[in-house]
Amino acid sequence: LSGVIVVGIGDSAASIIGSKVGVNKWPGSKRTLEGSLAGLLTQFFFVIWLWAFDIIPYTRRNLILISTAITFSSQMEAFSRDIDNLTLPICLFPFLYMCDTTTITTATNLSLTANK
Numbered sequence: 163l164s165g166v167i168v169v170g171i172g173d174s175a176a177s178i179i180g181s182k183v184g185v186n187k188w189p190g191s192k193r194t195l196e197g198s199l200a201g202l203l204t205q206f207f208f209v210i211w212l213w214a215f216d217i218i219p220y221t222r223r224n225l226i227l228i229s230t231a232i233t234f235s236s237q238m239e240a241f242s243r244d245i246d247n248l249t250l251p252i253c254l255f256p257f258l259y260m261c262d263t264t265t266i267t268t269a270t271n272l273s274l275t276a277n278k
Contacts, residue, residue: 164258165251168235171208173250176201176239193240202236224261231257 180197187194209228213220218228235254239246 164254167205167208167232167258168239168250168254169247172201172205172232172236173239173246175204176236188240191241198236198240201239202232205232205236218258218261219263221262227257227261 176193176197179200180194184194184196186196188198206229209218209232212218218224231254234257235250238253239250242249
């Protein structure tokens, strides 16, 4: 999931928007502020979509973890000189791993108990 969010969604949007409309370059980087912002926003909208379908449960803790992770990975993407398709998912994974998934289990158990 971390690779899909960071590389499939964020890095793709950053590349497309940055190359088409990007003007303001990050200091010491060839990447643009507009591309980084597009990557950040598309990742966050994708996570909202995941919350809407209960793929990742919405909790305050998850909101803080994922917001921090997306911001961190966007900055890593802006300033990376390496193969970011490898390093970015590795940077995002620990944050996703720490997300609370007990909400899904609890909701499933409650619905199963109510149906008995």
